[in-house]
Amino acid sequence: MSWRFRAAMALAIGADAAQLLLVPLFSEGALAPIDDVLDLVVAVGLVRLLGWHWEFLPALAAEIVPGLDLVPFWTLAVVNVYRKSKQNAVTDEQAGGKARVIEGEFRPS
Numbered sequence: 001m002s003w004r005f006r007a008a009m010a011l012a013i014g015a016d017a018a019q020l021l022l023v024p025l026f027s028e029g030a031l032a033p034i035d036d037v038l039d040l041v042v043a044v045g046l047v048r049l050l051g052w053h054w055e056f057l058p059a060l061a062a063e064i065v066p067g068l069d070l071v072p073f074w075t076l077a078v079v080n081v082y083r084k085s086k087q088n089a090v091t092d093e094q095a096g097g098k099a100r101v102i103e104g105e106f107r108p109s
Helices: 003-021 033-050 056-064 073-094
Strands: none
Touching: 003 033, 003 073, 033 056, 033 073, 056 073
């Protein structure tokens, strides 16, 4: 696992844990400015670390819904991106080492 995935996982787990443990601060849901700022910072941080992935969009939308932000959507999104990257790495090896470009994804260098 690369340092980018480790950092993204730490960011996602930290944000999900903060939202779960500090429920009174985030109880207003979409109206809580602290919750919105946290979610935007996490979204930007994950995109900067891992590039754009479609999994981040539903996670951000779900985090805005009051009560639904108690589900660790950020962590689930990062785990899914990691799973897809491993699956793509195996497919690349089977294709003879030719790198594949996945449409709609941005991979930072």
